[in-house]
Amino acid sequence: MTARCVMVLGTSSGAGKSWVTTALCRYYSNQGLRVAPFKAQNMSNNARVVAHVVRAAPEAVGAQAGSPQPMHEVGEIGSAQYFQALAARAEPEVRMNPLLLKPEADTHSQVVLMGQVSAELTALPWRGRSERVWPQIAAALDALRAENDVVVIEGAGSPAEINLMANDIVNLRVARHADARCLLVTDIDRGGAFAHLYGTWALLPEEDRARIKGFVLNKFRGDAALLAPAPQQIEELTQVPVVAVVPMRFGHGLPEEDGLFDDSATGASVVGEAGSSSDADNTSLRPHHIAIIAYPRISNLDEFQPLKNVPGLHVTWARTPSQVRGADTVILPGSKATASDLAWLRDQGLDAAIAEHAARGNRVLGICGGLQMLGEALIDMHGVESQGNAPGLGLLPLVTTFEPQKTVRRSRVRLGEVDGLWSALSLVEVAGYEIHSGQTAQHPAMAAKGGVAREVAAGLAWQNVAGNVLGIYLHGMFEDAAVVRALFGAQALSLEDVFERLAAEVQADFLPGVLDALIA
DSSP states (O other): OOOEEEEEEESSTTSSHHHHHHHHHHHHHTTTOOEEEEOSEEEOSOEEEEEEEEEOOTTSTTOOTTOOOOEEEEEEEEHHHHHHHHHTTOOOOGGGSOEEEEEEETTEEEEEETTEEOHHHHHSOGGGTHHHHHHHHHHHHHHHHHHOSEEEEEOOSOTTOTTTGGGOSSSHHHHHHHTOEEEEEEEGGGSOHHHHHHHHHHHSOHHHHTTEEEEEEEEEOSOGGGGTTHHHHHHHHHSOOEEEEEEOOSOOSSOOSSSOOOTTOOHHHHHHHHTOOOGGGGTTOOOEEEEEEOOTTEEOGGGGHHHHTSTTEEEEEEOSHHHHTTOSEEEEOEESSHHHHHHHHHHTTHHHHHHHHHHTTOEEEEETHHHHHHSSEEEOSSOSSTTOOEEOOOSSSEEEEEEEEEEEEEEEEEOOOOOGGGGGGTTOEEEEEEEEEEEEEEOHHHHHTTOOOEEEETTTEEEOTTSOEEEEOOBOGGGSHHHHHHHHSOOOOOHHHHHHHHHHHHHHHBOTTHHHHTTO
């Protein structure tokens, strides 16, 4: 089979490409079709570990002609494609996002090709990279097309970024290769939506304009009748109709692909709308304030979206000491630059605020990079991180040593006996994933004097003697219903509920017949 391809382009980042792609994956899957998502290149520190064996093509970087490349049991892809795969009822795998760029600084990104970190590509300048990776991208897309009925492709940024067009491997080049029928999405809440649509269309090469089958006005507030006569006028100018007006929807239940979630959205409203839980289900829940430290290189922030879907939880991003004070739980999330983010945290005075919070006996949780920060020291003898060695926050008697080899795996572990404020996690089985270069162990000098952290999962999780500070390497724990119920006595909105609601909404928002015509 050769799949029909539908591509979701945007007039800018944040226009709504990711959620529209996710919704279309579930919509077409609900038609009984085999569906796969695809995004050639994603730039994000929100990554997932996918368990799928992939044999790289001979054209891989560093390959000798005709030589088989190594088999990998796991690899990294962008979180958006992971969720899109689940929406499509497909197994997430690296072909769905063959190139992932993970920013480590404003002008530098780690390059992940077909799920694996490539030091060679990371060292190359951006403009010299595209032709090296295009064969793998094209091969991944071709393979998905051969195995599915529909491939829903997400673009990146805008296809009309003319300074980048000559090196494009994610927008127009992909659309041409897949012979995709395209939607162009714009965020009308920003203002200037019709100018964005027309300007984007006008800057495209003439042969590519014909691929645009419809304009989508996203995040609209108010009476759609007030849009007239603009939709008619833009169709007259471009011969492209406005095929959907999507209302502004807060709390749709998906993680934000390009940034932090909206602090104004409430978990209670999300669950209530979906009808997936009732007051009777959550009688044990009391108001609980969670402050997540939002350092500059925060990673895997999408794993906290389930907390936003829990009624009664108030979840905020904390960047100042005042935002930590008064919290019931403080979470130090993952980081793509642990030592650098730890230095930033100190510059903001957040180290003292976190120490005071812990000293008062309140809950502190460190995940991955956050766990490393909670220890006594970060040791980087190989230059894995540019900041080098650094003292930790000293809330756990641990030391982390950074190694060139990266740990990337999915894990399932039953926690041991957990003390204190985290005791509800005792003997709970937790599933998640690990992505880290640091290796953490007991601080030898402190251990010799009796200062030992309680290990509640071998090599994965430790807590302090008082029982209120917990560090764990496992990402994704709040996506586990058993963990959420144990800690908060509540049931979060399930992903299946989210996907089904998105599919129903996208079907209602588009003009009748448009979505089916895209794959006819």
